[in-house]
Ligand SMILES: Nc1nc2c(c(=O)[nH]1)N[C@H]1C(S)=C(S)[C@@H](COP(=O)(O)O)O[C@H]1N2
């Protein structure tokens with residue numbers, strides 16, 4: 001069985017139907033895209049915006065649009081193919097969005113953030129009070145833990161400049177008690193959950209260890225690429241946890257609670273868990289079930305272009321500090337990619353390219369692999385860490401694309 005065969009359809013979440021047409025948004029987004037590209041990354045503008053006379057060669061394996069059930073459950077999640085990647089910063093209007101319950105539209109005036117549980121000084125904060133605290137920004141590539149888990153879901157990733165106030169200083173002001181071991185983040189969205197025969201309305205929630213929560217890059221975030229968070233992305237406040245999969249970045253925050261046990265809500269213990277069937281010594285088999293958390297090392301081939309008979313392969317790599325990216329054509333040797341300059345952000349993806357000098361006519365496969373600064377190599381699909389997986393999350397195996405050269 002392949003790791004991403006079963007799709008849990010959206011029967012729980014019939015209320016999550018409000019899907020915004022991305023095409024409508026895009027019409028308005030074109031000029032913003034241009035502005036962002038110019039402002040943030042002149043180097044990438046040159047590298048990425050397919051130049052005059054440079055044509056994208058379509059992949060042969062481009063997956064179809066997502067099934068209706070998936071769109072209903074998660075919203076606009078796969079409307080961008082990698083071939084359409086045009087800028088290093090993802091314009092807000094092109095940023096994918098995933099929501100498991102409803103999508104609350106909150107009023108800033110009435111909204112409050114409660115910090116409670118095992119803290120010395122419980123707090124209730126308004127948006128203004130949060131915005132009056134020190135401002136911090138981070139450029140962070142946020143990827144859904146399910147991205148590439150299905151062949152039609154490959155656009156669950158985007159890169160943005162997030163602004164907010166450091167979570168750590170607020171937690172320190174609240175004063176975490178010695179007995180506190182986890183920090184739980186609650187969204188304002190809610191849905192029905194069932195355990196055995198007990199049905200209950202629950203808010204979206206995720207937890208982190210106290211140590212992870214205090215990481216200096218974590219933000220209580222109110223801005224995305226210089227504009228207030230949109231309702232779909234968590235207005236008025238979300239957690240931004242650089243280096244973590246999307247699911248940890250709780251939107252529409254309403255409550256932060258410090259507790260003395262391990263949290264076991266749906267998105268820690270039931271959904272977004274990686275289950276593997278792992279062989280052990282003496283023929284024993286162990287089923288492991290681990291929560292999806294920190295981002296994993298990953299790369300993709302984004303597009304192949306031809307200009308004046310010359311072929312170029314473009315791609316991206318992220319998840320861990322990137323040392324190198326290699327590309328393999330068919331069953332050939334791995335060739336090093338050139339990592340584009342000017343993208344020295346710890347938590348952001350890196351764009352790379354390879355000039356494909358010997359592109360012969362006919363059908364080819366292109367595979368990429370990222371290598372992190374510790375020398376760890378993005379696993380092949382046949383690596384047990386991928387091959388033994390029985391759930392679709394954390395699909396960071398090497399991706400192979402197919403293409404035909406004329
Ligand atoms: N409150 C809340 N936060 C949430 C979610 C959610 O359903 N509810 N989905 C999570 C998941 S699974 C992902 S991938 C990201 C997506 O963030 P985006 O919609 O801003 O792209 O939000 C995360 N935060």
Ligand SMILES: [Mo]
Pocket residue numbers: 098143144145146246247
């Ligand atoms: Mo996600």
